[in-house]
Amino acid sequence: MLFLVFSTFTFAAKVQYSMWEKGLGLEQYLEKHNISQDVLKSLDKDDEKLIHEVGYSYRYFELIASNGVLLQTLLPIGDELQAHLYRTHTGYKIEIIPISYQQDTHIALLEVDKSPHTDISNKIKNKRLAGEFTRVLKHSVDFRGIQKKDKIAIVYDQKMRLGQPLSIPDIKVAMLESHGHKNYVFKHTDGKYYNEKGNVLVQKYMQKPLKHVRITSPFTNRRFHPVLKRWKAHHGTDFGARRGTPILAAADGEVIFSGWKGGYGKVIKIQHKDGYVTLYAHQSRLKVNKGTSVKAGQIIGYVGSTGRSTGPHLHFGLYKNGRAIDPMRMVKFSTEGLTGKGKKAFLNRKTKYTQIINKIFEDNIPSYVWNSVDTVSVVPSMKKYYQNRGW
Ligand SMILES: [Zn+2]
Known part of the structure; x- marks a missing residue:
């Protein structure tokens, strides 16, 4: 999307990629470029709220003409949308458009050397995955008891943009084998993490912001x-x-x-x-x-x-x-675990993901990316192996 937009300009404009200054509002940004605040009036009520999320520690793109005039800006709003500010014959316009990204299912298998957090950060080069892994497992595993050669397996979805991970990885199932015992956590469709028995794991929830919620x-x-x-x-x-x-x-x-x-x-x-x-x-x-x-x-x-x-x-x-x-x-609505239909659906997911994890684990399959086997994380010699298995 980004390069498509920018490549339509053939004159001597330059693309700038910068870090948004923390705390800077869009209003100040417009002022800096002598753009009237009226441009914001075309936004509807939902967009007007979204626009306040512009630029919190994000990188953003600008297209600047050779005479210094700002032609286009792309400012991320969260992980999914971006504000597109652009110059037309009659002045500036702003609109909200999606950010394009690729999402793949990744599988990682590794052996503990220093600590799960350090090893995931170093070997998979994804700090947020390390953070998420620790967050979802810390309630069921005593991390102080982890030893060298303990094993980690994770199935997760990751969005990628321009070769970089975008947003927090979505862990579907994670397993840590420690002292010969396999500890699993599964993400259910309600977004919460459960152990094998269907008991919810993350206990520290926020409270409801109203006494009665609807x-x-x-x-x-x-x-x-x-x-x-x-x-x-x-x-x-x-x-x-x-x-x-x-x-x-x-x-x-x-x-x-x-x-x-x-x-x-x-x-x-x-x-x-x-x-x-x-x-x-x-x-x-x-x-x-x-x-x-x-x-x-x-x-x-x-x-x-x-x-x-x-x-x-x-x-x-x-x-x-x-x-x-x-x-x-994050908000706690009820205390009970899964029951009835919810429990049944959970058990189906659990079976499916346990099979995947155990297969990777037992065959000692190195980490790879599902759906896009050409990416760097795949060992070239393994490509045929994956393809033969329909991965
Ligand atoms: Zn609302």
């Missing part, structure tokens, strides 16, 4: 809106509630923003540990100021309909290191 609009990554014929995303979960309903902090943390922010209206942002930030938008009244330390469950404000909102509701957003993730993955 979801009116779920989190979505990019999707093509069939009526508007445009790419859209909803980076948060909407909960219907009456005006004045108390809003509760989802976890302990520090208020880092309390005030008015564009389409979000009256909004509070709370910084939690491990790089998580929660956002509570469209409030009628804010109860805590910036800099306040809050406890999980503490009242921070009240439901309203400020900003670009069609009725009283809470827009609840969750970010990890600046990137939007589905809040439902």
